[in-house]
Amino acid sequence: KAAVPCRKQYEATLEGWEGDVGDQSHQAALLQDLQETGYRAAQHRAGYSLGQPQAADTGSAQCRCIGIDNLPGNVTVALGGHQVQYPLSFGTHCDAWDAGVHPDCTGFNSAAWCGQHWCFVDPCSCNLATTPVVSSYFPDALSNGRPLYYSYATCGAVDHFTAESHDTACVNQASLSACSALDRCEWTLDRGCVGRDLAGANCAVTRRSDQAVLGNTTCPCIGIGGRNGTAEVTTIAGHGPVSYSGNIGSQCSAWDDDHAPDCQGPADTRPSWCHTSWCYVDPCNCGLDVAPKVNTYFPNARYHNNRVYYSYATCSGSGANQGAADTYTVTNNPNACVNQHSQVDCEAQGSGCLWALVSVS
Structure with a gap:
């Protein structure tokens, strides 16, 4: 038997190891997954769950929210002549992000959409019937090489914001000429005007040409x-x-x-x-x-x-x-x-590290 160093393991926050750590065939299969197919397969075979303190609603499995949650800090959004401070984690999970913050959501006559939950999504990984919309909050922001899109539907909410407060949204353009006048929009025969990333085969085009x-x-x-x-x-x-x-x-x-x-x-x-x-x-x-x-x-x-x-x-x-x-x-x-270069040191880190034993010839 030989100890496989921690550097060969999937470094995850383990809440519990459900496999038999003494089962050499199980450990060998885990190591093979790590070496050949990456960490996702190893995670699934291992059968453990990642730590989820105060788990947030990250949207439908068909259209997950994007962005890193719980980052300390603030971000500034220009809204109707106002410089509005939102948390840095703005839009990273389903929440009523605008309630009490957006200028239209701070008075007694707040708009209906203020209390609705939404989040930012990857338009090319969103398989909901309701098309995600290019965000107006961060015109220069990018994720995965694409502009930011948002979705209320992935959070189980109805989108009143786009029709009432986002005039230049692609989905609000009713004609080819109006759609073509907007740089981030493109006209489609089946869905009308949508964000350019969603038109034709654009989602299939590699957006990650600059891997560096x-x-x-x-x-x-x-x-x-x-x-x-x-x-x-x-x-x-x-x-x-x-x-x-x-x-x-x-x-x-x-x-x-x-x-x-x-x-x-x-x-x-x-x-x-x-x-x-x-x-x-x-x-x-x-x-x-x-x-x-x-x-x-x-x-x-x-x-x-x-x-x-x-x-x-x-x-x-x-x-x-x-x-x-x-x-x-x-x-x-x-x-x-x-x-951690020994099993003792590895296990001393608690549930955050995993040491595997495999048979070697």
């Missing part, structure tokens, strides 16, 4: 970029709150440079990880050989109610084994599963 920015196609970056906002990191030992861009981790970038305490001062004195690109990823949708690691900056952050992970390896362009060298984790994340 958006992450490897087998392990794409998650999150929402292109917004005005600030995220406060309070977990760096020996330091108070450190301000980062509210877009942190949404695409491959050297996010720590000029922000992390170790990444300030003369450029030639900064650690190599300061200049290295990384992004946040979904470990259940990451097929790289190099395992992603649980993020330490935002312990309460969640993506689809699972903990958020980071990856340097995905920010390399094409090739499952290529990737930017991760020199951060060894020195700055000592509790990472990949840094």
Whole structure:
């Protein structure tokens, strides 16, 4: 028997291991999944559930909400001449985000849509009868290389907002000429005017041609970029709150440079990880050989109610084994599963790490 180091394991927040850890065939199958098909298959075979503190409603399984939830900070939205502050997690799960915040939702005669739940969605992964709509809140924001779309339907709500308060929404354009006048809209024969991403075969077109920015196609970056906002990191030992861009981790970038305490001062004195690109990823949708690691900056952050992970390896362009060298984790994340080189040390991390035993010839 040989111990498989933690770096070969799916680093998840385990609430309970339902398999028989002494079953070598079970462990061998788990390892094979990890090595050949990525972490999603291994998660399913293992039979454990990810930690879900105060689980949020992430929408219909046919049209999941997107974006990283529980990020501390705020984002500014320009609404009718007003600069309105929303939480940085705005739109990342089903909620009445506008109630008491939007200028039309702060008085006694609030609009009917103020109390309705909605969230941002990926239009190309949305299979509901009601077409998602291009957002007017963040005209420059992108997720997965596409503009932001929203949906009330995925949250079980009726969309009154689009008809009453979003005149330039594609779905409100009743003619080909009106539709064609809007850059983000395209006319279709079966559905009329829709967001350009939803027209024809556009969703089938690879939107991730620049993998060095958006992450490897087998392990794409998650999150929402292109917004005005600030995220406060309070977990760096020996330091108070450190301000980062509210877009942190949404695409491959050297996010720590000029922000992390170790990444300030003369450029030639900064650690190599300061200049290295990384992004946040979904470990259940990451097929790289190099395992992603649980993020330490935002312990309460969640993506689809699972903990958020980071990856340097995905920010390399094409090739499952290529990737930017991760020199951060060894020195700055000592509790990472990949840094535990014995079963005792691995299990000492609690339910966050898994050690597997397999038979070898």
